Amino acid sequence: MLCNRLVTLLISTLLAALLLPAEARAAKVRSHTLENGLKVVLVEEHKAPVVTFQVWYPVGSRNEVVGLTGLSHLLEHLMFKGTPTVGKGEYARMVSARGGSENAMTSRDYTAYYMTWAPEYLPLSAELEADRMRNLVLDDTEFDLERNVVREERRMRIDDNPIMSTVEQMYATAFMAHPYGQPVIGWMSDLEHLTAEDARRHYRTYYAPDNAVVVVAGDFDPKTALAEVRRQFGPIPAGGGVRAVHTVEPEQKGERRLVLKRQAQLPFLFMGYHAPNWQSEDAHALVVLAQILFEGKRSRMYQRLVFGDRIAVDEGGEYDPVTTDPELFYIYAVASPDADPATVEAAIHEEVARIQATPPEARELERAKNQIEAGYLLAQDSMFYQAMQYGTAEATGAGSGYVDDFPKQVRRVTAEDVSRVARSWLTPENRTVALMQPITADEVSQ
Amino acid sequence: MSRHGLLCWKTAGMTAALAVLALLPWSPAWAADIKVQRHTLDNGMVIQVVERKALPIISVELALPDAGAIQDPREQAGMAALTARLLTEGTATRSADQIAEAIEYVGASLEAGAGPDFATVSFTGLSRDLSLGLELMADVTRHPKFAEDDVTRIRDEVLADIQAGDDKPGVVAAKAFDKALFGAHPYALPEEGTEDTVPGLGPEQLMAFHSRYYVPEGAVISLVGDVSMGKAKKLVKAHFGGWSGARPAPQERAAAVPPEGIRLITVDRPVTQANVAMGHLGLTRSDPDYYPVIVMNYLLGGGALTSRLGDSVRDSQGLAYSIYSAFAGMGDPGSFAVRFQTRNESANQAIRSVLAELRRIREEKxxxxxxxxxxxxxxGSFPLRLDTNNKTVGLLTFIRMYGLGDSYFTDYLERVRQVTARDVQRVARQYLHPDDMVWVVVANQGEANVERP
Structure with a gap:
């Protein structure tokens, strides 16, 4: 037994030093900006004759104001309703009949559209996307129907889901000034009152070449691809400019707590600490800290809450620095049936305090970095995911350089950095703690 | 819960089709070109290899054809799943922690699980760690310990998961649907077991299940990525060559009885939406009608955004965010189901629309x-099912587990192309039964007030 373990250790240690090849990315990446301000990122990779064509608009719930929440996401749905030359529902039909896939997504920071298919359809992608950047038809009847679809989406994702309801309320509590406190899908009462005119205005304001990034990834000739993008998007005039979101969340000066009572089975704890984004020198150390705390069965939280104390059945957390404005470092746990959520919360705080007091040991730090680096390489198995990485980085201002430098920056993080950023950011004053407390059916009806 | 949970997507349930081709030619004709190399070891274990050298990464999956939940005796539902979950929780020579440390230190992953028909053990990592990966896969597959304390720990997790599932209306609906539809057949019970059966599963039962069903004969190990057949053969032989055991004799199973008339099952919950599952028995994955059936189902409700159900219920009436239909092709006849959520008050309208589409595709060419x-x-989208190493490995497993044959890659395209409008109508009439269905409605029943036809 001991012998086996030593052999494994020895092999692992030898490999660790040479985990990443000299070139951490096989694809060639180039950026251009057209005269009208459209940014184009070409991720050239000839492994297979396939192309994913994505258009990223840096507009999301971050750009929404009180009373109009959910507008960016609703507009994303409406972008499939057609133009004078492309009928309602035609995008899905055209792409699927050519064996491709297409969809769209909205976050706090961006709205993105994509089509994935054979390289011969790259010009068609560019044509369709340029067309709907400019010529979308927003019909009142279609607006009302799609608004109802989104209300159903909200019921499904949030209202009938105790976990997601808790997430929504914690964000709303952690952000008092900044729009990150608003749900991407919008508050239900806002969804009920949005108008087609609101959507038209949002579209006119934010859908313009100088407020968009085209990411093309896969097997294509970069010269031809750029020419095609230029041909289709070049004639579109720049927009009238976008009003900057200048709201800065005031520094949190004390813990905030909230309790949500829902008919549910197990208590759920969700806590968030305000944390910096990619602009901060602490970002990469926070990434490593999150890895050590949350990833895998050897992570601190799994070892303590699930494996050791057996007081949680699920736990985790995340820190994503690729956001436009500073967001949250969050931690969550689902309590075991007989565990007191207060005990779970205390154990989480103890684990945070432990890593604040003592830097991780060399092997633990090395494991975290190895996991991040291997993950970086494994993620390249998917072209779509690579394009997503560049699109997110561009849409949030981090830029393609952030993606390319990521492994190198992670490698530089020291054990002391990890402890230091935990001390700087994971403070009681800076946190918001949400508890979803299950109640019974009888209590609900009362 | 990932950050992506906070994103909103235009359509639900499409993750399988999201990612992009990474390593294969696009044209459907690529299929004839995919090179699967095969070899059988003396102990009956099959090795399958697809070489892809663009990235220094590899995915490996070992499939055990008899270790699925279909073997679970009724009063021991959850046995196959619990056995699989315990594999990585300790072996004769390694503790759960040692296994996790060895894998996580190199940034790889090692997972085991059981589905309805078969169980799998899989490894994903950098190709330079392949030997380590196979060593650990072999150890957890061949020598799991099932220590009392580990069994208790994981069993408690499973019971808590089962309990937490009760908060998800879609999960509640799916369980009620399977239970009503499959009756005495093992597919009636959830793979993870129930609150009644799981507490009775102890180390002795798990060990017995393991020694009976985890055998090399019939097992298939597939490797996709940066590896050659020569190397795969050598390493698999080194770690699995000494493994022995023959497949157990097939067991008799009670057949599911098709529903007659509409069997309405309601579950009352304080929710804003009615979660509805409507359907009946379908067919096996190896049924020759499977191909016309998937074409028919794509038209009906398989293509989320382009299907008739999507058109009617979502696009024309705005009643639901997600609606789809599916035939589950499995070892024994699986289910056909239409699933959707709509606000409680519109449940009847949506159900009527679904029935109208089921009738239309039967009646009109x-x-x-x-x-x-x-x-x-x-x-055209067939390559999307093979766009990453992990997906390809899954498909290689699937082909062998359901006996679809080595010519699957060409057969699939051929058979789909041959389907005619007459075939679609024939299978619609044969495999859709709008008057004989199980309906499950999880809703605030006072508001939904679902009526039988």
Missing amino acids: VPQEELDAAKSYLT
């Missing part, structure tokens, strides 16, 4: 143009 679009999607 589909227009050629609609049929052609469906076929060209199903053939």
Whole structure:
């Protein structure tokens, strides 16, 4: 037994030093900006004759104001309703009949559209996307129907889901000034009152070449691809400019707590600490800290809450620095049936305090970095995911350089950095703690 | 819960089709070109290899054809799943922690699980760690310990998961649907077991299940990525060559009885939406009608955004965010189900619309143009099922577990292309039964007030 373990250790240690090849990315990446301000990122990779064509608009719930929440996401749905030359529902039909896939997504920071298919359809992608950047038809009847679809989406994702309801309320509590406190899908009462005119205005304001990034990834000739993008998007005039979101969340000066009572089975704890984004020198150390705390069965939280104390059945957390404005470092746990959520919360705080007091040991730090680096390489198995990485980085201002430098920056993080950023950011004053407390059916009806 | 949970997508349930081709030629004709190399070891274990050297990464999956939940005796539902979950929790020579440390230190992953028909053990990592990966896969597959304390720990997690599932209306609906539809057949019970059966599963039962069903004969190990057949053969032989055991004799199973009339099952919950599952028995994955059936189903409700159900219920009436239909092709006949959520008050309207579409596709021949679009999607998007190493490995497993044959890659395209409008109508009449269904409605029943036809 001991012998086996030593052999494994020895092999692992030898490999660790040479985990990443000299070139951490096989694809060639180039950026251009057209005269009208459209940014184009070409991720050239000839492994297979396939192309994913994505258009990223840096507009999301971050750009929404009180009373109009959910507008960016609703507009994303409406972008499939057609133009004078492309009928309602035609995008899905055209792409699927050519064996491709297409969809769209909205976050706090961006709205993105994509089509994935054979390289011969790259010009068609560019044509369709340029067309709907400019010529979308927003019909009142279609607006009302799609608004109802989104209300159903909200019921499904949030209202009938105790976990997601808790997430929504914690964000709303952690952000008092900044729009990150608003749900991407919008508050239900806002969804009920949005108008087609609101959507038209949002579209006119934010859908313009100088407020968009085209990411093309896969097997294509970069010269031809750029020419095609230029041909289709070049004639579109720049927009009238976008009003900057200048709201800065005031520094949190004390813990905030909230309790949500829902008919549910197990208590759920969700806590968030305000944390910096990619602009901060602490970002990469926070990434490593999150890895050590949350990833895998050897992570601190799994070892303590699930494996050791057996007081949680699920736990985790995340820190994503690729956001436009500073967001949250969050931690969550689902309590075991007989565990007191207060005990779970205390154990989480103890684990945070432990890593604040003592830097991780060399092997633990090395494991975290190895996991991040291997993950970086494994993620390249998917072209779509690579394009997503560049699109997110561009849409949030981090830029393609952030993606390319990521492994190198992670490698530089020291054990002391990890402890230091935990001390700087994971403070009681800076946190918001949400508890979803299950109640019974009888209590609900009362 | 990932950050992506906070994103909103235009359509739900499409993750399988999201990612992009990474390593294969696009044209459907690529299929004939995919090179699967095969070899059988003396102990009956099959090795399958697809070489892809663009990235220094590898995915490996070992499939055990008899270790699925279908073997679970009724009063021991959850046995196959619990056995699989315990594999990585300790072996004769390694603790759960040692296994996790060895894998996580190199940034790889090692997982085991059981589905309805078979169980799998899988490894994903950098190709330089392949030997370590196979060593650990072999150890957890061949020598799991099932220590009392580990069994208790994982069993408690499973019981808590089962309990937490009760908060998800979709999960509640799916369980009630399977239970009503499959009756005495093992597919009736959830793979993870129930609150009644799981507490009775102890180390002795798990060990007995393991020694009976985890055998090399019939097992298939597939490797996709940066590896050669020569190397795969050598390493698999080194770690699995000494493994012995023959497949157990097949067991008799009670058959599911098709529903007669509409069997309405309601579950009352304080929710804003009615979660509905409507359906009946379908067919096996190896049924020759499977191909016309998937074409028919794509038209009906398989293509989320382009299907008739999507058109009617979502696009024309705005009643639901997600609606789809599916035939589960499995070892024994699986289910056909239409699933959707709509606000409680519109449940009846949505159900009527679904029934109308089921009748229409039975009664009217589909227009050629609609049929052609469906076929060209199903053939043209076939490469999307192989766009990453992990997906390819899963498909290689699937082909062997359901006996689809080594010519699957060409057969699939051929058979889909051959489907005619007449075939679609024939299978619609044969495999859709709008008057004989199980309906499950999880809703605030006072508001939904679902009526039988």
